Amino acid sequence: MKDGSYTIEVTMTGGTGRSQIKSPAELEIENGIMTAEIVWSSNSYDYMEVDGKEYYPVSSEEYSTFLVEVPALDTDIPILAETLAMSEPHLIEYTLNFNSETLKENDTFPLSAAVVGAVIAVGIIAVLFIKRKKNKRD
DSSP: OOSEEEEEEEEEEETTSOOOBOSSEEEEEETTEEEEEEEBSSSOEEEEEETTEEEOOSBOSSSOEEEEEEOOSSSOEEEEEEEOSSSSOEEEEEEEEEEEEEEEEOOOHHHHHHHHHHHHHHHHHHHHHHHHHHHHHO
16 A cells, blocks of 8 residues: 555454444555554543554543554454543453455545635635725726
């Protein structure tokens, strides 16, 4: 896969079934390394372990959000996640699976182009309006 920004459906199994993660997830590929944004349904997660690597939240205001390296697509990936939601911290086992059939490239260019086009159009209209008003005064 080429470097870029993508979305991908991710399923999670394990745990108590009360926690969820956002799907589709954002996926960045850079130099062949895949990094996913994992957004939990609560802000009570303070640690994740994926493929033997430790991760800490990049945000925990509304939801616990992690940036984790994804070792493979279409494979069950065992993870550990620590939650503080109960009376004491608990390390819970989950499994993530990123479905490659749902991989979609983020298409941010058309939106950016539309915004730039709108700004240019407003600028042209403003210039024409000012010129017209100036011509009336002369």
